[in-house]
Amino acid sequence: MAIHVEGTPNPNAMKFTTDKIIFEGTNSISVMPGNTSEHDILNDLMKVEGVDNVFGYQNFITINKQFDAEWEDLTPRVKEVMERYGY
Numbered sequence: 001m002a003i004h005v006e007g008t009p010n011p012n013a014m015k016f017t018t019d020k021i022i023f024e025g026t027n028s029i030s031v032m033p034g035n036t037s038e039h040d041i042l043n044d045l046m047k048v049e050g051v052d053n054v055f056g057y058q059n060f061i062t063i064n065k066q067f068d069a070e071w072e073d074l075t076p077r078v079k080e081v082m083e084r085y086g087y
Contacts, residue, residue, distance in 0.1 A: 003079050003087060008062065012052075014071060016078060017060040018087040028057040041085045048081060050074045 004017045022041065023029060031037045031046055032053045045054050045061065050069030055062040063078055065071065 003082055005075060005079070010064070012067065013062055013064045014075065014078075015060055015062045016082060018082070019059070020087055021059050022061065022085075022087065023056050023058055026058075028055060030055040041081065044081050044084075045078060048074070048077050051078070 002019060006015050006017070008015055023039065029037055029039060029042060030053065031042045033046075036043050036046075039056065042054050042056055042061070045051055045063065050066050050073065052064045052066045052069075054064070061082070063074070065074055
């Protein structure tokens with residue numbers, strides 16, 4: 001499995017795409033600070049220092065970072081969480 005990381009038009013957001021479906025169906029899921037999800041992977045990503053909010057749909061998760069977080073520090077930690085879930 002590979003996780004592909006790509007930028008978005010928002011410099012504070014990165015898209016993490018996998019070869020497997022993470023979320024079944026056609027609904028998107030987002031988790032904002034102070035909220036939780038029925039999807040443990042999103043809750044665990046919200047616990048990563050520097051993550052502000054997350055958005056998931058089918059085979060990708062978009063991470064929005066806190067303003068003072070750096071992608072070079074955050075990206076490996078996000079990938080580590082996703083890899084623990086088999087992606």
